[in-house]
Amino acid sequence: MDIAISSDSNEKKIYQDSTHELVSKIAYLIGVPKRIFENIHEPPEQEVFAQMDNEKSTRIIRHLSIIRTSIQRNYRTINRKMKTEYLSILSMPEYVPAESMRYLESEGIYFVKKSSTKLFQHIIELNRIISNRINNCKPFFPLWLNWKYIQDLFIMPDGFSETGTKNAATLYYQHKQDYPYQMYMNWNPSNEGNILYNDKKFVTLLYRWHGDTFTEYNRVSDVSTYVKGSIQEFIGDSTQAVIVVDCENSDPYKLCATLKGLDYRNTAKISRILLFDDIHTASAWRILDNFTKISVEHILTERVKQNKSLVDIKLTARACQEHYQNHVDSFIIVSSDSDYWGLISSLPEARFLVMVEREKCSHAMKQALAESGIFYCYIDDFYSGNADGIKMSALFKEMYRYLDHSIHLNVNDMFAEALRITRLTMTEAEKRQFYDKYIRPMHLVIDSEGNVSIELKR
Template identity: 45%
Template sequence: MEKEYSKEFNIIFEENDKIDHLSDENKVIEFDKIKKNVPEELQEINSHREIISKIAYLIGVKKMFFEYANQSPQLEIYDELDQNKNARIIRNLCILRTTIERNFKFIKDAMRYEFKTLNTINNKYISEAISKLREDDIDIVKYNKQKLAQYIIDINQLISSHIFYCKNLFPDWIVWDYIKDLFLMPNGYTEKGTKAAMELYYPNVNKYPYKMYINWKNPKDEGNILYNDKKFLELLYNMNGDVFKDVSRVSDISSESKLNIKEFIQSAKIVDAICDCENSDPYMLASVFNNMNAELTSKINKIILVDDQNTVKAWNIFDQLVTNIEIEHISTERVTKEKSLVDIVLTAETCKEHYVNHVDSFILISSDSDFWGLINTLPDVEFLIFAEKEKFGHNMREIVENANIHYSYIENFYSGEVDIRRRVLLMEFRKEIENSISFNVNDIFKKISNETRVNLSEKELEQFYDCYVKPLKITLSDNGKLELELGSQK
């Protein structure tokens, strides 16, 4: 007994079926509508789509969106996650939840007036989701008279208890709580909470990714929020009052920039990279050279770091971060507290390398416009600039573009699988801990056994050591204090 008021729900409900029956050409046209309003700056880089592909799979986006749309989620990730039981469970629970929310009144009426149960509702998405969940040992169907809102509550509880098992699908540099919360309906264990979620979702359905329900706290027209990883993570962090800064983890410079860099290095006789450490980020720069093609790094003669005593400590261990190119580190002192000599030393070093060592090409790593004077006075030298976007002003961009000098933003280079910042933190933390805990347990045990005069034989002391000292553990308390745990008494 389908009521008149359920027509709106059925229009949404049937929409994917209509797309299903389109020709491939028309599917592409329809799918392209979804990625409308993409900011122009996203076209400047090659942004990855691994994260958004995993989110799309888990929230239940239909497989055809992975197959046809330009800049769509990636089909290979769909196939990979479809072999993962935990991912399948979350996906089918999300499909079930969204489908019920889209068609709540229609399903509720069928259950009330036609005595349907959830698995006998004439809906292929519900039937398929229930069937696949049963294959993964989860049966959502209740055969007594259960309110439809209670089904939403049950699904929310199941999602909450299973989403943790999908944590390892995402890299550890993403804040997991932000991802997890997308799947958790606010106050979703109560009818009041499920009703509030539906009242937010239904009138804003076009603002949700592929119209699938997620806990998007303030839905706005952002275009397709699953367009690529950069856009999605920036929006996700912003929604949580945070800023996603690690853009290099999800993007790379454009193909055109890669080609320009390749041509610059390959056409040079001798190329040096020279870095203004005051105006560069050591972590981003390390990622640039670590992920550069080996054929290109082999042609770079050396990286010259011109440093100042007040710059970031990481420059001191840069040679441990970049091991495939020779590093020359020049640390300058200040004549006065306020005046740095980095600019003048870098200029002098560049001239020396050119006139003495016959270097004909330089990768200049700086965002400082003062170096235009250096570039302008060496007309027979080729320059390539690596700069930071926020520091590289509009005027400087215009000047180098007019001079046909190529530049790239180092934050747009892909940072690869090795997380340089975390690597430095671990390296320095281990060093500090090892320096702080510089004792030998054998020496300490020998000392206290002599001083206490416990009158135990060598064999008894050896047994005591094996029982209580060898199992020694160091634990970390909530306030950051290290505590020792000896073997327990028998």
């Protein structure tokens, strides 16, 4: 699905329920004033400002951007004073922020060189430093976002030449009102409104500028407040609730995003999460415990036949036990399979809320839920950007497991065997020196086809 950019009157409707994390980071890096972040009516978030301002690499880019924008904004005046009054850019704090200059100096960064006597030379040096350092900010952006598109925002076209710097200054001066908060960045200014309005609008435009289309909108938007409110109301009206998960027919990453999207204060009545799992489902279910404050119980089922799972039967039996023995009156079922309908019909006095995946749940099942007055929602719609943690943890867990099964090497045994076969005699001191110099620095070498070998330092 592609989201069309429309008039300002429809903008809030089109970009509703979006997040503001990405635009806040971009706003910080291009130098948007702190007071904008402090204004609750503006998109950039003060919390993100504090996070970014705590990092040296991002602070440096911010202050470089502030100085570059200040020069662009006052290019004609500064250029005239340098030519007619022979003033140095260092002596114009009214045009170039002294605070940013002092900060860069404290970090050992100087863009004013003795050989630079013209204004465009200062901009070229700023461009060079920004180009060399912008990649230091890459870890602060998610892996799913095309970093090259972000990087381009900070690279002035033809920015190492006099012509390029003057063209950029002219373009900025002519369209200053179209730049976000009038801060310079590399884009073709047009009447798009505030391009940092929210994450959904920003990435839509960002990808479009590069001839690309962004489609993963659940990474930059959250489920509607109506859905969240309905879930919280369901939990609030319960005496005790549990979440019942059919792991075969659910996505662990989407569920993690859903749980993170709910205010923990409103989930206090959820006593536990019951995961009905079998050996064929994703390993990520085994680390869900680390990403929620709700108690998680793993119920592993066996298979009588290889192609026949007992998850549905055990799920129904355990839910009945929870209802009659533990007095659980409310169940949140996470599954896109229709087999849980037997559970719902078996407990007429219990309350149910169902979470499904949009493409996996049949129309007939959704219609049956609606006709029975059972509220259901799509876990696909919850903001998924906060599920990156469980994805990375699951990935690393499996890679470590693979390494443990593939590599069994003890370097002490290797060294002792090499000494035995070569019949070399070394003192203990010589062994320690050899070990520290040649064995300890050993490293992996990966070829173009992904084959791994271990190489000793020679």
